[in-house]
Amino acid sequence: MKIIRNIGLTIFLICFAVFLSLPFLGKYKLTEKTFTENFSDVNQQKVLKPALKDVFDKEYNSNVAFFNDYNKAFDDANKDFRDKKEWDKVINDNKILDITKSSSIGFVKDNSTLLFIICFLISALGGIMYMVPALFIKPVAGIKNDYIFKRGITSRGIIAFCFAAFLIIFYIFLYQKPAYLSNWVLLMDGLSNTLTGGNSSQWFLYGFLYCLVMSVMSVRMYIKYRNNNYQLLRTTSVLFFQIAFAFMIPNILTNLQLPSMDFKNIWPLDYTFFFDYRLTELTSNGMLGYWMLGWGIFLIIVGVPVMVYFFGKRWYCSWVCGCGGLAETLGDPFRQLSDKSLKAWKFERIIVHSVLVFAVVMTIAVLYTFFTGSPKLLGIDTYSIRQTYSFGIGFMFAGAIGTGFYPVMGSRVWCRFGCPLAAYLGIVQRFKSRFRITTNGAQCISCGNCSTYCEMGIDVRAYAQNGENIIRSSCVGCGICAAVCPRGVLKLENLAEEGRFDAYIRPEEKAF
Ligand code: SF4
Ligand code: SF4
Structure with missing residues (x-):
């Protein structure tokens, strides 16, 4: 059994090493045709093409070299606009991920299916091979947590800090510099085309990885808690809601050219629910769009209080939520690291309720602008409030800190200290x-x-x-x-x- 375990671990580590090496592999060559296909705005093309003339048809051996020249060309093209303070004319390079993917040539592009199988399927198999022997090694009753405070990964050893650093860096690139992950995103194009009818984005990659990691770590949960029906059912539930509701249904809706929606993601956790582009998308999609809008509001006003009244916040946090699902699968080996001190409890109450207030204020500001058309509320730019929330809470807290700190502060850092929906659910649970x-x-x-x-x-x-x-x-x-x-x-x-x-x-x- 130990041999199977070691083989599984070796397979996983090799596949993971291949996965990590991909952003540094491959070559890039941007043609004018590729650029034109991605930048549909003809006026922007006229400004950008002369600046990019030295980049077109040049072969780059790394994405860093490609980005250096590409970004410099953008800076040159925008220089006049910036000097004249014509901010509305400054061209945003928000197509850089698509352009990098389309410019990719060589090994990664030519072997994307094989690399998909190695990086995701075989690595998952290796992970499962590592876990399954636990079923047979010590078939005793009870939940085994042996050596949990002696292993570096589960007791804040060097390996735990390395893992935390990896997660944090991953989230920073995912949110801020997705083009650097273009080779990973590229591997997903086949599956993305099947599900959504279009090429993959970094969010499709993230959704897939989320489901894959939860699935593999669920096997661990099924083995570890095999004598406890509550844990088996709960694990199945979060896995189902993640794969079906958070991943499959929104992507299939996109394929059908309908508004994409995760029907279980409730405001204020889904803080973009009342953003102008979401409201416009829903209200311009007829009865279905209005039904989706109504469903989201129904969950906030009726669903949450009624369900929490009968079942407590567990119905959501431990059975439905994607963040909770990841915490209960990937995060389970780290649950003992949560701070039990009174100070942490006080800190938790202040922070989590402050985030809830921030979410409410931000949403009121966003709705004010949506209904009145005025960009300012009490002299404050509502867009900047929304941007601050998206960056500070959506990216930093929920993503980089919330998941990145699993190996250091336990599995529920976000749920405990940051989630505004958890704060809302908690208030109802505490009092009614x-x-x-x-x-x-x-x-x-x-x-x-x-x-x-x-x-x-x-x-x-x-x-x-x-x-x-x-x-x-x-x-x-x-x-x-x-x-x-x-x-x-x-x-x-x-x-x-x-x-x-x-x-x-x-x-x-x-x-x-
Ligand atoms: S300390 Fe907790 S786990 Fe131990 S016997 Fe008491 S209630 Fe049970
Ligand atoms: S959150 Fe803590 S107290 Fe509540 S059920 Fe889980 S282990 Fe028990």
């Missing part, structure tokens, strides 16, 4: 919900497993020892505390509201 974790304090042996593995940094043991119900707004109802408790002290329940704030005595205990 049937959900709670009941604790049978007399049975607690103070082992601390529950607190250790709570990804939201809740000191579950303290509640258990006091026999208190856990009704914390941050609890995502993942159920891991109950799963790892050796004494069956904890139980996730949806009971009548009465007595929620008191210690709950289970019927079976009342008999004694």
Whole structure:
């Protein structure tokens, strides 16, 4: 079994090395024809083509060399506009990813299908081969977390910091410099054409990688928590919602030339939902568009409070949400790293509710401009508010920090400190919900497993020892505390509201 494990790891590492090398491979040659096809604006072409004349038909051995010349040509073309402060005429190079992909020649372009198989399919197989033997090595009951504080990757060792750096750098390039990832995006064109009817973007690549990583890490979840039905169902649920709702359906809608929508992504997590271009797209697509708009609003106003009332925020955070799904699969090996201190709890409450307020203010500003046409609200440019939110929260917090910090601060950094929807769900859960974790304090042996593995940094043991119900707004109802408790002290329940704030005595205990 150990051999299979080692072979799997070797296969995965080789494939991963190939994947990492791709942005540095390949050659680039931009032709005037390719450029014309990507820049449809004839007036912009007239300005850009003379500046790009030295770039056309020149062969570059690396994307860095290509970008140097290409960006310099753009700077030259825009110089006059900038000098004259004619900002509306400055040409944006937002086509650079498409142009880089179209300019790619040589090894990567010629072997894209083979590289797709190596980088994604064989690497996934290697990862699964590494995990499956765990089923047979020690077939004992219970959840194994052996050596979790001794392995560098799961206990903030050097390898964990390297992994964190990789994730953060990946997000920076994905959001800010996607053209550097063009060779990765290129590999996705075949699948993208089948699903969406068009070539791949960096977001298609991201969606695919998200699903692939969750799928592989779900195998680990199925093995690790194989004796716990709640965890098996929950893992299946997040995987289903990610693949079907976040990836397949929006891409198929794009193929049908309908507005693309992730039907489970709720504002304010989906902070672009009320942006002008989304509203315009929905309202110009007839009944279906209006239905989609209505569905999104229904979820915010009715769906969230009603579902949280009956089931707590777990229905979303641990069963449906994509961010939660990644945290519960890729992030599971890091859940013990969450900060349990009182200071972190205070910090968490301030930050997460501030982000919620920011999201509300930003959305009001955006809607004000949409309905009135005025670009300013109280003298502030609404576009700049929206840009600040998109950069600070959408990219930095949710992406780079939220996922990049998994190996350092645990799996729910974004959900705990940054997600405005989690803050909204949490307020309802705290004050108007049937959900709670009941604790049978007399049975607690103070082992601390529950607190250790709570990804939201809740000191579950303290509640258990006091026999208190856990009704914390941050609890995502993942159920891991109950799963790892050796004494069956904890139980996730949806009971009548009465007595929620008191210690709950289970019927079976009342008999004694
Ligand atoms: S208290 Fe338990 S159910 Fe709630 S987030 Fe922590 S581990 Fe998950
Ligand atoms: S895991 Fe169970 S027994 Fe251990 S401290 Fe928590 S509630 Fe008590």
